[in-house]
Every structure is written in structure tokens, then in C-alpha cells.
Amino acid sequence: MIKKLFVVHILTLLFITSCNKGENIKPNILFIMSDDHAYQAISAYDDRLIHTPNIDRIADEGMLFTNASVTNSICAPSRAVILTGKHSHINGKIDNIAKFDDSQMTFPQLFKTAGYQTAMFGKLHFGNNPKGIDDFLILPGQGDYINPKFLGKDRDTIITGYVTDVITDLTLDWFKNKRDKDKPFLTFYLHKAPHRAWWPSPEKFAEFYNKKFPEPETLFDDYSNRGTAAKTAEMNLLTHMQYMQDSKVRPSVFEKMKNVEPKIVYARGDGTFFEPSSNSFNDRYNRANDEQKKKYDVILNKISQDFETNWPKMNTKQKMQWKFQRYMQDYLATISSVDDNVGRVLDYLEKSGLDKNTIVVYTSDQGFYLGEHGWFDKRFIYDESFKTPLMIKWPNQIKPGTTNEEMVQNLDFAQTFLEAAMIDAPKDMQGESLIPLLKGNSDKWNRESVYYHYYEYPSVHMAKRHYGIVNKDYKLVHFYFDVDEWELYDRKNDPNEMNNVYNDPNYADVVVKLTEELKELRIKYKDSEELDKSFLYN
Ligand code: SGN
Ligand code: CA
Numbered sequence: 001m002i003k004k005l006f007v008v009h010i011l012t013l014l015f016i017t018s019c020n021k022g023e024n025i026k027p028n029i030l031f032i033m034s035d036d037h038a039y040q041a042i043s044a045y046d047d048r049l050i051h052t053p054n055i056d057r058i059a060d061e062g063m064l065f066t067n068a069s070v071t072n073s074i075c076a077p078s079r080a081v082i083l084t085g086k087h088s089h090i091n092g093k094i095d096n097i098a099k100f101d102d103s104q105m106t107f108p109q110l111f112k113t114a115g116y117q118t119a120m121f122g123k124l125h126f127g128n129n130p131k132g133i134d135d136f137l138i139l140p141g142q143g144d145y146i147n148p149k150f151l152g153k154d155r156d157t158i159i160t161g162y163v164t165d166v167i168t169d170l171t172l173d174w175f176k177n178k179r180d181k182d183k184p185f186l187t188f189y190l191h192k193a194p195h196r197a198w199w200p201s202p203e204k205f206a207e208f209y210n211k212k213f214p215e216p217e218t219l220f221d222d223y224s225n226r227g228t229a230a231k232t233a234e235m236n237l238l239t240h241m242q243y244m245q246d247s248k249v250r251p252s253v254f255e256k257m258k259n260v261e262p263k264i265v266y267a268r269g270d271g272t273f274f275e276p277s278s279n280s281f282n283d284r285y286n287r288a289n290d291e292q293k294k295k296y297d298v299i300l301n302k303i304s305q306d307f308e309t310n311w312p313k314m315n316t317k318q319k320m321q322w323k324f325q326r327y328m329q330d331y332l333a334t335i336s337s338v339d340d341n342v343g344r345v346l347d348y349l350e351k352s353g354l355d356k357n358t359i360v361v362y363t364s365d366q367g368f369y370l371g372e373h374g375w376f377d378k379r380f381i382y383d384e385s386f387k388t389p390l391m392i393k394w395p396n397q398i399k400p401g402t403t404n405e406e407m408v409q410n411l412d413f414a415q416t417f418l419e420a421a422m423i424d425a426p427k428d429m430q431g432e433s434l435i436p437l438l439k440g441n442s443d444k445w446n447r448e449s450v451y452y453h454y455y456e457y458p459s460v461h462m463a464k465r466h467y468g469i470v471n472k473d474y475k476l477v478h479f480y481f482d483v484d485e486w487e488l489y490d491r492k493n494d495p496n497e498m499n500n501v502y503n504d505p506n507y508a509d510v511v512v513k514l515t516e517e518l519k520e521l522r523i524k525y526k527d528s529e530e531l532d533k534s535f536l537y538n
Contacts, residue, residue, distance in 0.1 A: 054343030062393025085414030
């Protein structure tokens, strides 16, 4: 009898161990995404602006994608594409304004059903109840940099501190105290930084204020050889970046300077002007408590003094340069905090041993202009906002330190994660799993071009609606609303995209070929003129 019991016991133990082993084969996924993080501001891509040693660790230990892009370069739509694995015209979240239909399937729901523990901390941008997520604290809408409010499942809360540190503290607290050790995890760690109005922590504000950054070649672009859309967009540093909320000139000083220079206002593309409200500065600054304000004041006073003394003496070129430096100081300071905090999380994964079976992804919801073409913001299919940073590490699966040049998109994430977790992807998802690329089987990858479609117009920054096709060599774009204009860029010979060669006879064959391919892509992804029209505002 005792012998029999012993055998049963051993068999049970063996069964449990094998089940656990089976469970453990499923990898954990840590999805890190920041908001508006340009690849130009990650040293794994380009070290001229900033050194990001921690984010770079992910590339060093994994794969860096140099041609990763989004399907629609704007915040909430990009997130909807990521969650659904479907283009904007299919998931319906075409712009920041449209409502996200949360009755549709998102990939975290499939993970939860398959036995994963799921969590989300930081900026989602839509929905206060993300589906399929066990634990979450998310920022309402855009959220705040200083002492931010969070929406939770059971409670809303305001947490004292700097948003990037706070989101990290929440994520680490979840790892240390709430993680179910018997389940694999899918964790979203989503930064608000470096979103406008680029408000750094007091320490980084002081550290970056005195730094000088190299200007991009196209800072003084006059948009000749481009179409109407580039000329009428309202995202130029000199004419559209705001003095108070963006350059952080105190409202009192801005008011004084208006007597000296009545033109320091915000210009619209139609030649009219409006005066930005001082609230855009005050609402942000006044979130700080007295102790925090004291630290911010030291730098804010220097900025205002500098502006008051030197601005009137500057010529137009110098003014652009002044605005560029102020922009970079704050934008990059917020990124430096992201990098430090990503380092804290990577350190925890290593120390806990979790790193061994965890896929870590670093990306952004889109790229961003850091003065290229004289711009800030995103929206356009032109490279700096169309492309997005992407690096993935997965020990024993991805060869460390590899670079991949394939045309991959945020559309592909859902199917990639599902395949990694051995969960069947719904047939109507529109991306491709990146697993063959990650495992070094590039011959199993046959995508040559990607489809892009941007809608939010007329709206802030006034980037006209357009769709297009991009492959490694060319980019063909159709601005179809308000105007009917086509643009073609030779990506190899004109990487800065300064010359629209659509009407150049030397490119006639390319135009014919790409126009046909674009038509086919629109059919493949089920986009159409009827849909374009249905998405127009009334
Ligand atoms: C705000 C910003 C814009 C930005 C949009 C969308 N203005 O309106 O510059 O393009 O958000 O950004 S601000 O004065 O309020 O900062 S997105 O990342 O959410 O798409
Ligand atoms: Ca964004």
C-alpha cells in the first residue's frame, strides 16, 4: 500500500513539474512604449543628440529595427493599431478624436484567456478600462508630468512625483508585490514622456539647460520642391512653437515682450495669428508643489531673463536657433529620465532572473521631428514621424546585437506577441508576425512595402490627410483632401526628403509601378475611396 502511494505521489509530482515546465516555456512580455520618442534621440540609432545607455541595452542584447514604422503617425490611433493588429480604417480609431470601439478584440484579451497575468501602467490615451488587463493605473488622456493623476480599476489617485519616475515605481511595485509567480506575464510600461510640452524633472531641467545640440541639416527648410501640405502645416519651430508652454518663457515676461515685439504670437497657416493663453504654461507649472516650484524657478528665471535680454537683438536665423536649443534641452531632458527609468526596470528583471524568459520591447507610438524641416510634432509620412524606434530582446532566441532593415510596422506587434506566446492570432488581423525575423529566418519574410494613412485634419498642426506606400527605395504619397497632390521621394538619393520627384521624367517608371502597388495595397488592406469619404468630418 505504502509503495503504491509512493508511486502515485511520484507520478503526481512528475505531472506537476511537466505542467510547470510547459507553462514556463511561454515567454513573459514587457512592452515598453514612450510617447513621441524620435529614433534620432536614441543613441543605438544616432548618438549626436543624446546618450541613452539603458535603452541601448535592449538593442545590444537583441535586435534593432532600422526601418520600423507606424501606419498612422498619431498617438491614440497608433495604440489602437497595436492593440487590434488592424489598420485605422478597420479598427475605426482614425484620429485622436474618434471613439475607440472597445467591443472589438484586442490582443491582451487573448493573453488573459490563455492564462497570462496582464498589467498596464502609464499612458494609454483612450478608454479608462483597458480590456483584458488584470491590473492597471493609466493616465487620463494625455496625463500630466508633475504629480500626475491616474485612473485605476477600483480607484483614481494622484501620486506626488515626476511622471516618468512614478510610472516606473508603479511597474516595479507590481513586479515585486503583485506578480503571480505561477503565470507568465504581459506587462505594458507606457511612458508619457517625451510628449509636448516636454516638461522635465527639476533635476534634468537644470542638467540640460546649459547644453547645446547640433542642428539638423534641414532646420531652415523653406518647403520649396514640396507640395502644399508641407507649406501649410503648423508645426514650425519659429512660427508655431509657443513661447510660454513650449519654450517656457514666463507669462509675465511674454506679456512685456509683446510690447517690444507684437509678432511673438502663434501663426496660423492662413496668415492669421492668435495669442496663446498663459494658462497653457500656468496649468502645468501650478501642478508643482512649493518645493518642486523652487527648483523649477531657478531655471525658469534664467530662461526668461535670457529671452528678455537677447531676443530683441536676434535676427530671424538666431531666433530659430534659440527656439531649437530650448526645444532640444527640454525634450532630451525628458528622455534622459525615460532612459534612467528603463535602466531601473531592466536591472530588476536581471536581478530577479526574470530576464531569461522575458521578451523586452522598446518602441514609441510614432516618431517625431526634432527640427528636421524646421518642424516639431509628427503626423506626416515623411521619415522622422513615419519611422519609429523599435528594438526587441529575447534571450536565446534573438542573436544579440543584430540589426534588421526590413519594413516592419506597429501593425505587426499583436501577431508577433501572440505567436511568441503560442496563441492563435485571429484571422482578420492585418499584420505579419516578426518571429521569423527575430529568429534570423529572413527568407520567410517577403514584405517589400508598407501602407500608411493619416486622417486628423483639419485639426491642430494642420497636416493634410494623405495615404501612401513606402518601400526601402521610394515613398509615394497622395494628399487627397483639400488638395489632390502626389509626391514621390527617392529615399536612397534624397534621405532628407527635400525633393518631390513625382513629375520628374526620370522617375516616370517608378511612379507607374508604385501607383499600381499602392492600389493593390489598398485592396489588400480593405481601404477605399468610399471609406476615405466616410471618415470626413461633417
Ligand atoms: C496636443 C499637443 C499637440 C499634439 C497633440 C496630439 N498640443 O494637442 O502638439 O500634436 O496633442 O498628440 S499641446 O499644446 O497640448 O501640447 S498625441 O501624441 O496625443 O497624438
Ligand atoms: Ca504620441
